[in-house]
Amino acid sequence: MLKIENLHASVGDKAILKGINLEVKPGEVHAIMGPNGSGKSTLSYVLAGRDGYEVTDGSVTYNGEDLIEKDADERACDGIYLAFQYPVEIPGVSNSYFLRAAVNAQRKHRGEDELDAMGFLKLAREKAKLLELPDNLMHRPVNVGFSGGEKKRNEIFHMAVLEPQLCLLDETDSGLDIDALKTVANGVNSLRSPDRAMIVVTHYQRLLDYIVPDQVHVLSGGKIVKSGDKDLAKQLEAEGYGDLVAA
């Protein structure tokens, strides 16, 4: 589904990613771990197509197509979803209005009919239930006045409604207490499916107790320095990144 080869990327003049290789197949969950400043968030942004994150070398193919050439909105419509580490507030725009606009933009891109208000509401209610999302979060302005936990749950709610093929979860666990973490993880797990892949970026092993990955990669200095199965995460938790980073 996703093939990253020798990916180099910069922000401004600063090189951040220095040769990433990664292949993600449908149904797989990959965890990317690593210390602060290792390039984890940059990788998410590069894949999602954020302005200012420039690919300087290497390639990324997604479903056999060159991803780098596409704009952020086109990538989203092609099924790439990023759950933000810091979800953004949009004052005056209700969460449900925003999400319906997004759903319909994507449907239009795929040549499907747009959902009317009723059709959307039905879909949204179903998914909201899954994440135990309070009804009022649908009607409040996007992320405005949401608690940290509500923001993260809302990201997964958007994901559930948009039903992407490739989910990028950027530090989805940060700022969550244990109960909220479980709710979010349950939501994510319910979206695991044989034709959907996930890349879970996280600092801590804790999240991976709940979202169990197929593979774990350690990112350091803009490169993947070690890959393994879920036990690698446990090992890192016990020993820290020290040796790997030094290497």
Place this chain on the structure above:
Amino acid sequence: MEELDRKPKTSDDDHVDELLNRDYEAGFVTDIESESLPPGLDEGVIREISKRKEEPEFMLEFRLNAFREWQKMQEPEWAHVNYEKVDYQSISYYSAPKLNDGPKSLDEVDPELLATYEKLGISLKEQEVLAGVQGAPKVAVDAVFDSVSVATTFKETLNEAGVIFCPISEACREHPELVQKYLGTVVPTGDNFFAALNSAVFSDGSFVYIPEGVRCPMELSTYFRINAANTGQFERTIIIADKGSYVSYLEGCTAPMRDENQLHAAVVELVALDDAEIKYSTVQNWYPGDENGKGGIYNFVTKRADCRGVNSKVSWTQVETGSAITWKYPSCILTGDNSVGEFYSVAVTNKRQEADTGTKMIHVGKNTRSTVISKGISAGRSNNSYRGLIKILPNAEGARNYTQCDSLLMGDQCGAHTFPYIEGKNPSAQVEHEATTSKISEDQLFYCLQRGLSEEDAVGLIVNGFCKEVMKNLPMEFAVEAQKLLGISLEGSVG
């Protein structure tokens, strides 16, 4: 008071500049022969205008008095705008489409004129048909094409309710007693330079009278449009809501593309008597000029309401996206006890546009209340200023005002300014002022794009969210149009 000016350029802005240069969608010229007076202004021209319009004697006197006052006045320079001064002797002060007789129905209206409206999405015929459908919203249209009203619809429904809705020139002939009673009582002839000029030469406009206790059965609407080259437009509108009545009036404007600067100096006077309510909504989309500031309308407007009666209420809602220069302060004089004044404004400036707009709330009576919500959006190399006066007079016991001014900056070469003035002469009054300035952030834009929205839709969504408190006050028919207009005016202007 806060001021925010030109910020250092960032990397995103080249892309922004490219997207900012959109063409004006309503730019075209209708080819209809005009019968204009030669350029220039003196007492002879004023007598000629009055004669052509077959006005009663008091109107000529009103005009001549105004002209004499205007000659003694200086063009104001305090507004935060820069423009090349107008040569008032080079303007033609009267222009009328050539029509043999007044049209009896739309069928008699010049088809080219109707086609013009259709291009703008304003089909009178369609509206008439639509209004025939049961339950469909009814909108009466007094269409102003250049200076003469050419088509008036829905007269019968309004007649039945006793509502007078007609061109002001017709009102001068048919209802002189009402015109004489109210004309110039809210905006006196010598109020300001542009109001004096308007009083001297005004060509046409709308006249509305809602009788006592009547709720106007439909939204009233007028489309203003400037067409003939070099013809300044001087509209005069009077709306009188008698005791216990209610009316909602909509005004929407577009103009064809022009090279010369075109002057527009309208005067609108509203009078609300006891327990009456007037809702006045404007969507203004006149040609703003090109990216170098060439062309575009000068919009120097005096709009004022007198809440003359107790418990009366006037609500101004405006969405201003057009014009090269805007100088406009729809205001309320809260004379009657317990009267209420409201001002909801969205002002968008792009390219080289300059807007100096806001309101004046003059609290005269006891327990008078006013609310001011102003949303300014600046993009391109434009300047957008809010200027507002809240004045509490000594007798305005218990007066209250709440003002909120929010500015949104797009790109790094525009300016947003706020000039609030507060004069309190009664210690029991409460006046609140809140102001914020923000930018559409790259974060917000990326968040929207990442959900699959196009940049155009994303900007429209964010801006409409910013303006929501104002937009929700627009009548439904207008809100959709206005939302679209915001998106079009600002497409791509993010930095």
